[in-house]
Amino acid sequence: MLTPDHKNPDHKNPGRESRDHKNPHAQSPGSPTSTTHKLTTRWLPGPHHPADTPLLVSETDFRLHHIKDLPRACWAGWRLSRLWPGLEGAVALLLWADPLRRRIxxxxxxxxxxxxxRFVRLRAHADIVRAYRGKGTLTTRTWESIGVPGG
Incomplete structure (x- = not known):
């Protein structure tokens, strides 16, 4: 279930496609704590239970060019999240949507x-990427963290 996130101010620094291992606290517009009118899921646990070792956090922000594509894109993400409990090495997942800004x-x-x-190469994921290529702008970043951020 998505719930509104009204707690945090909107940050103006644009996200960049990168592997930002050095600055885990940097906020991009896609961060679940960075916009004021966003819907989020609760953290969904994966099958891997972390110890006090570094984990890899991946953040995605997909801004669609047209609002008409938003419902199907959201649904595709929800369907893909059903695989989460069985994915090797998956620790936690949070989905978000910012419909007013056409972002998920x-x-x-x-x-x-x-x-x-391994997840990125998964056929179900690759099919979604292929279906939405050219329909928006994708920004991703990754960084290392001890524990689940904000989880």
């Missing part, structure tokens, strides 16, 4: 970069 995304936490890479 996720914050996922992984045991390792190899686990994230």
């Amino acid at each position: 995304g996720s914050v996922s936490v992984w045991r390792s970069a190899d686990d994230l890479d």
